[in-house]
Amino acid sequence: MKMGRVLVLLGVSALVAILSPLDAAIVQNSQTVTTSQKLEDTDEKRVSIEFGAGRLTIRPIDKGLLYRLKLRYNKDYFEPVTDLSGNRLHLGVERIRKGFRGIFNWNSSGGGNEFDLELTREVPMDLHINFGAGSAELDLGGLALTGLEFNTGASGSRIKVSEPNREQISKAQFNIGAADFQLEQLGSLNAEDIEINAGVGSLELSLDGSWQRDAVISIDMGIGSLELHVPEDLGFQLRKNSFLTSLNGMRNLVKEGNVYYSLNWDEAERNVTVDLDGALGSVTVRLIR
Amino acid sequence: MNRSRVQIGLVAIGFGFLLLPLTLSAQAREVITKQITLGSSVAELSLLFTGNGRLDVTFDDGVVQVDGQVVGRIDPGDRLEVAWRSLLEGAVMLEDGPLAERLLAWSAPEGLAAEVDSIAQEIEQALQGALESVDTQARTEQVEVPVSIETEGDVVGLLERTLEQEAEIQNRIRVELREEIREEIREEIREEIREEIKWIARSGEDSLGVSGNVFSGLFSLIGNLLLIAVLGLMGGVLVRFGGGHIDTIAETALRSPVRSALVGLGGTLLLMPVWLLGFLGLLISIIGIPLAIAWLPLFWLLVSMAFITGFVSVARSAGEWVADSGLRWTDRIQKSNAIHTVFVGLFVLLLAFLIADVISILPFSGFLTGVLIFAGCVVIVAASQIGFGAVLLTRAGRRRESHYTQNDTGIADQEADSPGGG
Numbered sequence: 001m002k003m004g005r006v007l008v009l010l011g012v013s014a015l016v017a018i019l020s021p022l023d024a025a026i027v028q029n030s031q032t033v034t035t036s037q038k039l040e041d042t043d044e045k046r047v048s049i050e051f052g053a054g055r056l057t058i059r060p061i062d063k064g065l066l067y068r069l070k071l072r073y074n075k076d077y078f079e080p081v082t083d084l085s086g087n088r089l090h091l092g093v094e095r096i097r098k099g100f101r102g103i104f105n106w107n108s109s110g111g112g113n114e115f116d117l118e119l120t121r122e123v124p125m126d127l128h129i130n131f132g133a134g135s136a137e138l139d140l141g142g143l144a145l146t147g148l149e150f151n152t153g154a155s156g157s158r159i160k161v162s163e164p165n166r167e168q169i170s171k172a173q174f175n176i177g178a179a180d181f182q183l184e185q186l187g188s189l190n191a192e193d194i195e196i197n198a199g200v201g202s203l204e205l206s207l208d209g210s211w212q213r214d215a216v217i218s219i220d221m222g223i224g225s226l227e228l229h230v231p232e233d234l235g236f237q238l239r240k241n242s243f244l245t246s247l248n249g250m251r252n253l254v255k256e257g258n259v260y261y262s263l264n265w266d267e268a269e270r271n272v273t274v275d276l277d278g279a280l281g282s283v284t285v286r287l288i289r
Numbered sequence: 290m291n292r293s294r295v296q297i298g299l300v301a302i303g304f305g306f307l308l309l310p311l312t313l314s315a316q317a318r319e320v321i322t323k324q325i326t327l328g329s330s331v332a333e334l335s336l337l338f339t340g341n342g343r344l345d346v347t348f349d350d351g352v353v354q355v356d357g358q359v360v361g362r363i364d365p366g367d368r369l370e371v372a373w374r375s376l377l378e379g380a381v382m383l384e385d386g387p388l389a390e391r392l393l394a395w396s397a398p399e400g401l402a403a404e405v406d407s408i409a410q411e412i413e414q415a416l417q418g419a420l421e422s423v424d425t426q427a428r429t430e431q432v433e434v435p436v437s438i439e440t441e442g443d444v445v446g447l448l449e450r451t452l453e454q455e456a457e458i459q460n461r462i463r464v465e466l467r468e469e470i471r472e473e474i475r476e477e478i479r480e481e482i483r484e485e486i487k488w489i490a491r492s493g494e495d496s497l498g499v500s501g502n503v504f505s506g507l508f509s510l511i512g513n514l515l516l517i518a519v520l521g522l523m524g525g526v527l528v529r530f531g532g533g534h535i536d537t538i539a540e541t542a543l544r545s546p547v548r549s550a551l552v553g554l555g556g557t558l559l560l561m562p563v564w565l566l567g568f569l570g571l572l573i574s575i576i577g578i579p580l581a582i583a584w585l586p587l588f589w590l591l592v593s594m595a596f597i598t599g600f601v602s603v604a605r606s607a608g609e610w611v612a613d614s615g616l617r618w619t620d621r622i623q624k625s626n627a628i629h630t631v632f633v634g635l636f637v638l639l640l641a642f643l644i645a646d647v648i649s650i651l652p653f654s655g656f657l658t659g660v661l662i663f664a665g666c667v668v669i670v671a672a673s674q675i676g677f678g679a680v681l682l683t684r685a686g687r688r689r690e691s692h693y694t695q696n697d698t699g700i701a702d703q704e705a706d707s708p709g710g711g
Contacts, residue, residue: 029328029329030329031326031329031331032326034326035322035324035325036323037321038385065384082324178651200651223651246656
């Protein structure tokens, strides 16, 4: 067993040594583009974001600009896309050459591809994000979202809504492949219907924030763990339709068949229903103050 | 006449003053889009103004272009390029007025070579031409400052300059702070990763998320493959030098698995008492004292050999069973080759572990991995007990199990002779 570990460590070290010159070559072709667009009108926009791999950051910006984007990428493999046509805004990177080396664009100081976007709070927007792999840190607080779709492959993603959404979303959708996914202050998203489709990984949903209406959260989970943080004053219901799923933290909930209710379900000002359809994994419910 | 001319002149001047703000307003333009590109060989500024006006200044691998026209070539890394890069780096976070002001204030370094200096002048002129009509007071982030129009110009000017400087300082501080914070976070993350790697190396445990799972899974997989290789080699040696005995043990394990398992279980439970009693018995007899010392390790060595022999024998039976199963690919297994069947059997017995290793690479597959490891443990314990029991029953393969009336699988057994001189 130990011999095996030594062999693997030697192999990894050799691989790192072999790849180091390549890595240096990649850094040589790393390019940073910073683009900003003045806010000219407040008509609703459809904003689509495409980013293959790296570190994705999205946050709000104060008035005056429609967006500001800082993009770091490998210019040999990608080119930036910043296209505002009518009420459609498309931001991202497009692959211009096949190959593996430029995907992450890692360098020796830990940097890599970066997509750092600031979006206006002034314009209502239907936001669509396609993110391949890497880490994502999104603060959608204070944006005026009329729609939201977040698709990711293999990533560590954290989305928070630090301030209430200025608009109302009828349906927000999160499609996750294999990821470590955190969603915080979900109440502030102001969405009536939230759909989460997850393949493999861990989901952590915090149902805090300011709920302005009752909501239904549908979770379709393959293999993985789900952790729900539920404020004590929120009416909460978990409808479980799953196979081989263990439940933890249900002591404070009332069970009726496959449905678990919080004690305050009938009295709570806002009620949230979680429809869980999972294959294999664990579900933990934690009450928070 | 003269008086009327003076009157006309005054009226004209009056109109002129009235129209002046409108004219200035019409000329003032805004930056709609700003793009700054910085790479190892590229330093580019691209501005789009209201009314579709634009400015592009590009340094690309020594070639300098203004609005798409090549204005000259410089050595990459020349002082002019360094100064241009520095300007762009400072302008990244600026918009509108402060941006225009910063760009207009730029001047090329002194003492440049004549050719480079002419390029610098071209750039300065281009900046001047494009930005002179941009309102340098305009701000993207609308700072509401109550400035009284009646206030004297000097005070207003001073206040505005102060505000601009403040905004500029704020921008610089923001950029510098951000860089510092990023650097600190990077350093902290690096330190944490180093610590975790050290911890993993020390404890042999892993909890590094996806990468930890990958390494852990790979280590474990390689470990199990090595185990198969080692046991297979031992099995090869055993088959080579004790073929008949192994045949007998394997046959007993196959024909009487339950009986062998029960004997193995009983034998395992009796190991400790036998070891202790044997030691004491040898101690009591004066002649046995030297043997008692040898007994302590020798007993466990023999037990280990018995377990390994039994396990390899069971593996061989499992390999033969797979060869006879008629499944796809099993026709490649040479049943006549005992070493071949031992290896196949070992793979079968450790299959659950191998699959668990592969699955554990996937994040958050702990439950499924646990189930597979549990199944693997059951198989290994059962195989070990059956093998050990078969070794005991056949006296290490020297005596074929006799007096069967009905074996565990329900197949009528025939009385057999003891092979190998047993």
